[in-house]
Amino acid sequence: MRLQRRLTGTPPDAPGSVAASQPRLPRYGPFGGRLSVSDSARADARQGDLSVASTLTPALPPAATFSELGLPAEVLLMLDELGVTEPFPIQAAALPNALAGRDVLGRGRTGSGKTLAFGLGLLARTAGRRAEPKQPLALVLVPTRELAQQVSEALTPYARALRLRLATVVGGVSIGRQSAALREGVEIVVATPGRLHDLIERKACRLGRVRITVLDEADQMCDMGFMPQVTEILDQVRPEGQRMLFSATLDRDVDQLVRRYLHDPAVHSVDPSAGAVTTMEHHVLVVHGPDRYAVATEIAARDGRVLLFLDTKHGVDQLTRHLRASGVPAASLHSGKSQPQRTRTLAQFKNGQVTALVATNVAARGLHVDDLDLVVNVDPATDPKDYLHRAGRTARAGRSGTVVTLVLSGQRRETSQAMADAGIAPMITKVRSGEADLSRITGARAPSGVSLDGGPAAARPKNHNAPFRGLGTSKDEARGSGGKSRKGGEARKLAEARKAARVRRGG
Known part of the structure; x- marks a missing residue:
């Protein structure tokens, strides 16, 4: 028996799935209009299907409460202390199978509680065991x-309650300390593949x-080129052991991992991959090129936190400098920062010292900030999965939020395609800096203009269409093709004119 279950446009209707009773959600184009069946199918095809082979055993029915799962008393007490009163849908669906030792393939939107969906089962099944030096018993990649x-951070309170030792193994920090922790013995390792x-x-x-x-966010590990390291790691763990793959998006990128390493998995998809979150609003703001920097600055100066995404580290650093010079408490986050810098920046954003976090896609997954209600794509996401994961930083755990994408007229076609593939139907508004519509949608306001770093106040961006590649430079220079500074060119012309005048006067 071979069941082909699609994990793209709609939830699976397998027995025991939380999504079995959910209606098929309509699909919409990015600039309005409901997609036809054929259009929806093409959108699914672009996003990719995941066909789960050899799924023979129906999944266990979902749990209504944590208490009926048979979790250790220490875990139930900690859940109560932390105010976790009832399981989210992905937890209710996945935990019975995870606790039973079943392989699990789960998809739920970001902020849906996937960490506890696999974490509580992993901890409960490891409780009472003791690891030998250098030989952990459970692994989260x-x-x-x-x-x-x-x-x-999410699993540590429960691990401590069960007297389980947990180590975090990532780059950017001392490998010697991590080696020492493994030598002492840890039951659980949370690690990046590299x-x-x-x-x-x-x-x-x-x-x-x-x-x-x-494997958490398994598709992103494939996208980032970690596939060889992931397969090498999976080849070394116990072959008869339990494997669980979780992500907000599961598609063909992880098909190889599923077929090779999961055996008779319980499949749970509690949300459509289009991220149809009723508490999330999507807006496309069509801006005039020379005005885009001013629009982004006014949004960042709003009363409340905002997460702004750009494509490049250079763009992130440049916008951050401009915002701080304009009086906006901003900080940057990208892979060029050291791990202590990244940790400190996130802590400042979470406690409110920093109100505008400017980041690359490194912040598109794994970043949870309570009550973050606005995400801005300063550079539009061209990949539907990138859009969904960026958007998933807001409207988490049932809260509301807004996702705004700034689009130049020349970017509308590409943005339209990406949002159609993501199943998003945004509201479209043409805006200029200082306008009421911009403030209504984002809370934008004029910045104070007082530099936070003691330098001069930021000048308004020059009138050109590449404001994030370098203020005051021509597009040719910004693109590295030998162009010259506008100010420098004007100065040279002025000097030449003065020299010619002196020659005419006989000077």
Whole structure:
């Protein structure tokens, strides 16, 4: 028997799935209009299907409460202390199968509680065991340092309650300290593939006793080129052990992992991959090129936190400098920062010292900030999965939020395609800086103009269509093609004119 279950446009209707009773959601184009059946199918095809082979055993029915799952008393007490009163849909669906030792393939939108969906089962099944030096018993693989930190923080209270030792293994921090922690013995390791590979190469970690392996955000690990390291790691854990793959999007990128390493998995998809979150509003703001920097600055100066996404580290750093010079408490986050810098920046954003976090896609997954109600794509996402994960930083855990994308007229076609593939139907508004519509949608307001770093106030961006590539430079220079500074060119022309005048006067 071979069941082909699609994890794209609609939830599966397998027996025991939380999504079995959910209606098929309508699909919409990005600039209005409901998609036809054929259009929806083409959107699914672009996003990719995941066909789960050899799924023979129906999934266990979902749990209505944590207490009926048979979790250890220490875990139930900690859930109560932390105010976690009832399971989210992905937890209700996945935990019965995870606790039973079943392989699990789960998809739920970001902020839906996936960490506890795999974490509580992993901890409960590891409780009472003791790891030998360098030989952990359970492993959670994640693509980024930020996600590793978040997973570790989420699981640590329950691990301590069960007297389980947990270590976080990521790049950017001392590998010697991580080796020392593994030598002392830890039951659970939360790791990025690259750093774990390095520790294995140094013979500081052996995976032969790992009974439970989780891949969180598995598709992103494939997208980031981690597939060889992930398969190498999975080949070293116990072959008869339990494997669980979780993500907000599961598509063909992880098909190879599913077919090779999961056996008779329980499949749970509690949300459509289009991210149809009723508490999330999507807006496309069509801006005039020379005005885009001013629009982004006014949005960042709003009363409340905002997360702004750009494509490049250079663009992130430049916008951050401009915002701080304009009086906006801003900080940057990207892969060029050291891990202590990234950790400090996230802490400042969460406690309100920083109100505008400017980031690359490194912040698109694994970043949870309570009550973050606005995400801005300063550079539009051209990949539907990137859009969904960026958007998933807001409207988490049932809260409301707004996602805004700034689009130039020349970017509308590409943005339209990406949002159609993501199943998003945004509201479209043409705006200029200082307008009431911009304030109504985003809370934008004029910045104070007082530099936070003691330098001069930021000048208004020059009138050109590439404001994030370098203020005061021509597009040719910004693109590295030998163009010259506008100010420099004007100065040279003025000097030449003065020289010619002196020659005419006989000077």
